[in-house]
Each structure stands twice: as structure tokens, then as C-alpha cells.
Amino acid sequence: MVNLNDVARKAHVSKMTVSRVINHPDQVSPEVMTLVQQAIEAVGYVPNQVARALVNQRHYVIRFLLLEDVATVEPNYAKLLIRLAQNLQQKGYTLEISLDITAETKSIDGIIVSGWRQEDLSKLQALDVPVTLYGAAPTNCPLSSVDVDNQAGIEKATKYMWRQGYRDIYYIGLSLDLPFAKQREAGYRAVMAQKGGRVSVYQTENHAHLADTLVTNLMHNFQLPTAIVCATDRIALGVLRAVQRVYHIPRECGVIGFDGVFIDQLTQPQLTTVRQPFALIAEKIVAQIISQIESETTLETNNVSVSPDIVVRETTSL
Amino acid sequence: MVNLNDVARKAHVSKMTVSRVINHPDQVSPEVMTLVQQAIEAVGYVPNQVARALVNQRHYVIRFLLLEDVATVEPNYAKLLIRLAQNLQQKGYTLEISLDITAETKSIDGIIVSGWRQEDLSKLQALDVPVTLYGAAPTNCPLSSVDVDNQAGIEKATKYMWRQGYRDIYYIGLSLDLPFAKQREAGYRAVMAQKGGRVSVYQTENHAHLADTLVTNLMHNFQLPTAIVCATDRIALGVLRAVQRVYHIPRECGVIGFDGVFIDQLTQPQLTTVRQPFALIAEKIVAQIISQIESETTLETNNVSVSPDIVVRETTSL
């Protein structure tokens, strides 16, 4: 294995100088700098993260803690995981996946948490490593967090439907006592209040067939053209099934979902949806956790939120 | 950080003895053994993988190389990734995710490859680290591999449909020139040959709406009750949509899919399918790659295949 010494010998300097070229380039003279860089190139040197980790008292391992039920893993996680892993790798870190909040933390540098509930937060705060949440933290919680801007997302969706000419706009939300569910609903209410449309909010669990049943019972009230803003793509899938048995989509009834991972491509017609920008989210999460690890000080902006965009497909053009 | 020395002091032995208790328990006397174990417990010692890695010339990092198009990531990968990461962690390894087959291999110990094509194999063989493929390797390929037994899976599915009383059994396969597609088709053909049923094989791309169109044109030939064995759940989804416009499911027409991740729970009625046993697959993959890394010799059984099981839901009980 090529190491610092090999490079040092080639460049006729000490290995410390080589180390400095890599970690503190400002501390070496330009000539030596290029000399060393050529030597690194010539011998094909790749820094050994393991040795680096040992002396730095790090592990260069970040744990992805998935607190949601694994059985129902949403395809979201594949995208998020891939993006996270790539961003981490770029910073020299690697990924560990755990489902156990009580696992020991002595061999990791930080934790990214997904699928957490309110009651997990106290346990997470008590940990002795930096933690970043996926999903907005409550205001009283000191943990850093990154989230898609749920309210803005549904606002965009509702405004978009209004702009398309739909005036009878329903919202089918999630019957879950979680912040993101409330924020999405708030997005709908905010726009309807602003536009002066009639507010029609219903809730269901996150299952296509339940949404199907709900909307089937609702349809006789529709004042066409009707639009249905759904809290998730899964709900939208059920809504779509119910609606298309009776009405033409999108002429008589438009449907828009939220998430934009996989399900939206599966529906017939293809679903217009608010897409979670996972690449960006992963980037922000990694930036957050790494900054907490590498500088003792936390970033001033602790709670980052990323505004999502609409992907227009076939269920909305009036 | 609690280290070997702390344990050694507590147990009144040298740190080497502690190390041996962990790595070569057969080399220490029973009394010292328990003594040291108590000391480890008492001080809360967790071995430092980083130091271990340095002296062992390892990295304890396995790369998951995903060669399929990321845009169309199947939800499969979330399940597989989670399982792989968990199995790896148990052996002290961590995960790195890469989409680039040409990435340097100096800082990893092994590679798990998914979504590979025939033309990738020569590049993979040329690598200087152990490689294990997800998906059966061709017979002339020296790389180790783990796969679901595709032929056995469709055989089970076809036999099951026959046993349910369907006699007019169609197979909707994948129009892909890949081994797994051929094996699944072979499974259908084998059972139909054995049972003496009429062989009806059609192919389509892996899209629900294409399968829908195909089956719509096929339906007038059905001699009820008809069964349709599908190469993937995605195809089954389209088949289901087409069939249920005309026939009763499952009384007049039964449908069975393959994969059992996510899509099967989304259909209405819920899809009977052949489920990929990802937990088991991940376990075998990890066992393969670790054995290649830790012993110089490869396992004698290089190509492992795991037989899947049927998950009976609502699209098949006649």
C-alpha cells in the first residue's frame, strides 16, 4: 500500500510536509506544493482514512437511524439513502444503517434520524453524538433538522390547481398527529383562505383503498370541475381509482399528490405531484451533521427547510 | 475513550490478553477469560474498529455498486440496502454506496454489485478486491453471486395456479435479454410441459400500461377461468387493471406477480406474488463477500441461489 512515506521519499521531503500539502495547503511553499502533488500523482497515493481516523479520534461513520416500521418501507428511503451515502462519501464518511435507537454510539460520529416521533426526541437529545433529524424539529427542540417545506409544497399544489381553473378544491389529508401532516393541511387552508374558496378537508390513513372508499362517498357533492389535493401519493392513488370510475380525469376532476417517488409513475393516468427534492435534502442533512462534527460550534441555521416543486403529469391539465 | 489498557488494568492482565479474549478465546485460560469479560463489562469497553482496521490492513468498508439507472430505482433497493447494512454491521463492516464502476478501490475491502449487465463483468473481474454479484453469474464467470431462484419462483407460481384449478394459464414475460428474464420464462414452460397445458407466452417491457395494452388485446381468447403468471409485479399491476375491466378477479381470472416489494400492497385487489426473500439474500451476499475477504480461499459454493415463496393475497383464490 502506497503511503505518506513513499510520497515523501519521491518528493524529497518529510512525510509531514506531504500531510500538510493535503490538510493545510496554506502552510507550504508553492514550489514544494507542486513537487509534492506531482509525487502524489506519480505514485498513485490515496490517503488512508483509517489511519487518519485513528489519530483524529474519529470513525468517519454516520448512522442512519430508521425508526419507522421496516415492513412498510417506503421507496423514498432508497432514494434518500443513496443520496445520503453519496454525499457522505464525498466528505470521507461512510454509512451505517440501524433500526435501534438504543444501539451504542461509541463507534460512530453522528446520527441521521428518519421516521422519528415526538416521544423519541428526548432519547435522541440525550445521546453523546451529534444528531440531525429528517423532518422538522419542534421549536422547543435543540436538535438540528432538515425537512421538505410541507406547507409550501401543498400551497404550491393548491395554488396550481386554482390557477388551472378548478374552484371546487378538496383536501384529503392524513389522520396522523404528526407535524408534517398538519403543515400540509395548513398549506391548503392558507391558499383557500387567500383565494376565498370553500374549504373541504377530509382525513384518512395512508392507504390507497381507504382513500378510495372515502372519496367514493364524497363524490356526489362535487361541483365540477373539482380538484383533489392529496397529502400523499398513496392517498392520491386511491382517490384516482375512485374518481376515474365516474369522472373524466383531468377534465372533470383533477388530482395532485405529494412525494413524487415511484407511486406517481405507477398510476394510470400518471400522477401530477409535489416532488420531494431528495438530492437537495440529503445534501443539507450531510452538511448539517458534518458541520456539527467537525466544528464544535453548531451552524446558526439549525432548522433547514427545502421547498419542493411540482411535477406536472397527466392528472391536472384542465 | 475506554480502551484495551483500561480493561487490562482493571483485570490485572496485559492488554494482549484482553485482545486475545476477544479474538482468540481458545488461547486463554477459563479463569482469566471470565475475569477479563467482567472487566470489559464493568468499564463498558467497545473495541475500536478503527485501530483494529489499521493494524489489520483493512477498512471494514464494503461498497454497494448500483449499476442500474438511479432515476428508476425500484423500492427493492431500500429493503436490500437495509438488510445488507444490518448484516454488514453485525460483522463490523460499514456500507458505501457508489454508482461508478470505475471508482478507486484502495479504500474498500469488497464490492457488492447490483443491476449489472453482461458487459460489466469483465471490468468487475479485473478489480483488485473481492466482488459478489446480486443476480446469478453466467457459468463461465468466476465471480461469486447470490440470486433468488427465478425459475423455481415462477415454477411455484405456475404450479400454484394449476393447483387452484386454472387450466388456461398465460405467461407475460419481460422482453429483456437478461438471464433472470429467461429463467422466469423457463419456469413457466417447465411446469406447463409437465402438466400438459397449453403454452401461451407473451412479452412486454416492464411497464404497467404496456402490460395493460397487451392483455387488453389478448383477453378475447381467454378460456375461463384463466390465470396470468407475470414476470414482475409491475406487469401484474397493468394486467390487473386490464383484466378487472372485463372479468371478475379471481373467479374468472387469477393473477400472480413476482418481487413482492411495495407494488403488491398497492393494487386493488391485493396481489398474490412470489416474494424475493431479501433478508435471506442479504445474509448470503454478506456471508459470501466476507468469506472472500477474511479467508484467502473462496467458499466452494460460489453461486448461491435462494428459493422464494408465494405470498397469497386476493388475486388468486378461485
Added chain:
DNA sequence: TGTGATGATGTTACCGTTAACATTGTACAA
């Protein structure tokens, strides 16, 4: 011309673990 500040580079020791070798004690055969 001597002195001290400054910037560039080298030297040393250590991070926590393990392989290899050294040492000790004990049992047993000659």
C-alpha cells in the same frame, strides 16, 4: 552587525490494536 520575528520544514510521540516473538510455569517422559 546583531536580534528577534516570521514562515517553511523536520522530528517526535502518540492514537488503539494485533502479529510475532519472548518469557514463564507446569507436567511428564527418560
Added chain:
DNA sequence: TTGTACAATGTTAACGGTAACATCATCACA
């Protein structure tokens, strides 16, 4: 009784990198 094999444990020297400190040359200024 003595020598020897062997089992149990200890000692040493790495693995590859970096922080902290030491050294050296250069230059400005009194």
C-alpha cells in the same frame, strides 16, 4: 532428577497518519 514440550501470558514493534513542538533560514530593523 533433569530436560523438554506445551500452554498461558507478557513485551515489542509496527499499521499510517497528525498535532505539537523543534529547528532553520530569511529578513527587517535598531
